[in-house]
Amino acid sequence: MTRRAFELPVLHEPHRGDGAVDHAKAAAAFLADEPRADWHDGALWWVREKRDRAAQALPEWETLRTLASAIKEHTLSRLDEYLERFEANATRNGITVHWARDADEHNRIVHGILAAAGATRLVKSKSMLTEECGLNPYLEARGVEVIDTDLGERIVQLRGEAPSHIVLPAIHLKKEDVGDTFHEFLGTPKGLADPSALAQAAREHLRAKFLAADAALTGANFVVAETGGFVVCTNEGNADLGAALAPVHVASIGIEKLVPRAADLAVFLRLLTRSATGQPVTVYTSHVHGPREGQALHVVLVDNGRSTQLGREGFWRSLKCIRCGACMNTCPIYRRSGGHSYDSTVPGPIGSVLTPGLDLERYATLPFASTLCGSCTAVCPVKIDLDAQLYRWRQLVVAAGHAPTGKAVAMHGAGRLLARPRWLRAAGAIARVGLRLMPRRVARLAAGAWGHARDLPPPPAHSFHAWYRAHRRDGGRPNA
Ligand code: SF4
Structure with missing residues (x-):
């Protein structure tokens, strides 16, 4: 896997909606429910503050960040070698390793494993990679029941929604929303919103699914080239329970999850959960090195656009x-x-x-x-x-010409204006008058959606240029 020149586009993610994503429009719809938006903002800020306290409690925090960055950059620069080393060691451990070029190949491989084992009931722990590959609808269309067992993921799965956060998939929902969802799908009493009671209902519902499953799918947080093993971090133990009970365990893993040595985990495990939720460590940090007796263990290593990103100068570090x-x-x-x-x-x-x-x-x-x-x-x-x-x-x-037409025209006009001092001075004078007479309209015109909810400060009487000329000691004579 070598670095390649920047190339566009490579489509590997199944479209979740139709047409171009209009983030500003979707954000406006979210913000229309102001109390919910405030609550969402506050809930995430609370997590951010927990992260800050956890980070500040470790004097070596910045050293850990520097080390983690260096380990990842080193690994990415030799990813092909480390992947092959992982494959050799994992195979030696009794793991069957598969390679998937893209989402479609990943889905076909997973389905092939399940079909060969006669498995029709799959329990899945949280895996953003399988979301990325659109695995659930792929398997469901082929008669496989897929149950997401992470509580937040199960809630959004029941509602037919996508996760809204990679760690907190149902963070956009309040406990009352969860109560309504459980009432509709799990038959809990109407209006039940007590978190303990809701968690108990989820536990009972999921336990039956775990016991009936004939295959389990997990992701992995880290994959260790040196040992041929991988690490799964959860707070609910759902990955462990699924993998411990089912006769078939499939781990779908992005190729960027590699670290060279087991010792490197000491750096990443200290950073991961503190950064995510402010916890010192996840409740379950499971190290998998091979199948247990009688179990088949498959690892599917997925590229799906990652090696293209690795070849993009300026963007490859995102794979860290x-x-x-x-x-x-x-x-x-x-x-x-x-x-x-x-x-x-x-x-x-x-x-x-x-x-x-x-x-x-x-x-x-x-x-x-x-x-x-x-x-x-x-x-x-x-x-x-x-x-x-x-x-x-x-x-x-x-x-690439994909900026909104209005913005592209405005930027082009601004470029021409800024290159002509006289035009700029004239435009400044017009804007100052406009701002005095119609402040809100000018704010909207000048600042777009950002200006809708904001007042611009009152305009000065003169431009800075005029003020400077008037106050120069030499009276503004050119070349004085
Ligand atoms: S980019 Fe950095 S902060 Fe964001 S999810 Fe990845 S590791 Fe965490």
Whole structure:
């Protein structure tokens, strides 16, 4: 796997909706329910603050981030070698390793494994990769019952929705929404909104599914080349229960999850959960090194556009991501627009960096769903330069002609205006008069959707240029 020149587009993600994603429009729909938007914002900020406290409690936090970044960059620069080393060691451990070029091949491989084993009931623990590949509808269309067993994932699955966050898939829902969903699908009493009672109902419902399953599918947080094993982190133990009970275990894993040595896990496991939820460690951190007796264990290593991203100068570092979700929790746009407004498997800042590489035209608005404040970069445990990559995507969106026509015309006009000082002075004088007479209309015209809810400050009487000329000691004589 070698670095290649930048190339576009490669479509590997099944479209979740039709047509281009209009992030601003979807965000406006989310914001229409103001109390819910405020609650969503506050809930994620609370998680961000927990992350801060956990990070600040470790004096070596920044050293860990630097180490994690270096390990990932090293691994990505030799990914082909490490993948082959993993395959050799995993095979030695009794694991059957498969390679999937794209989502379709991944789905066909998984279905083939299940069909060969006669499995028709699959329990799945949280795996954003299978969301990315559209595995559930693929298997369901072929007669396989797929049950997501992570509580948040099961809630959104029952509602027919996609997860809105990679770590907290149902963060857009309140406990009352969960109560309504469980009442409709699990027969709990109407109006039940007590979290313990809802969790108990979910436990009973899922336990029956675990016991009846004839195959389990998990993802993996880390894959270790040196040992041929992989690590799954959950708080609910659902991955472990599924894999421990079912006669067939399939692990679907993106090729970027590699780390070279078992010792590297000591760095990543300390960063992952602190960054994700502020916990020192996940409740279950399971190391899988081979099948238990009588069980078949398959690992499907999935590319699906990753080697293309690896070949993109300026974007390959996005593959360092360990999917902690911290960049989402801190992002003022994500918190105020909700995960569904991105219409991509991975939302938020990292999603807006990864997804345009799949289909630039369709996802052209996502790199603009950011204030470029850099908060995402500041919290990222593997030091991905997210804001710089978002800015780079914006340049590519514009160069490819996918910027909205209004914005492209405005930027072209602004370029011509800024290059002509006299025109600029005249436009400034007109704008100052306009702002005095019709402040709201000018704000909307000048700042688009951003200006709808904001007042611009009162305009100064004169331009800075005029003020400067008047106050220069030399009276503004040219070349004095
Ligand atoms: S980009 Fe960084 S902060 Fe965002 S999910 Fe990935 S590792 Fe976490």
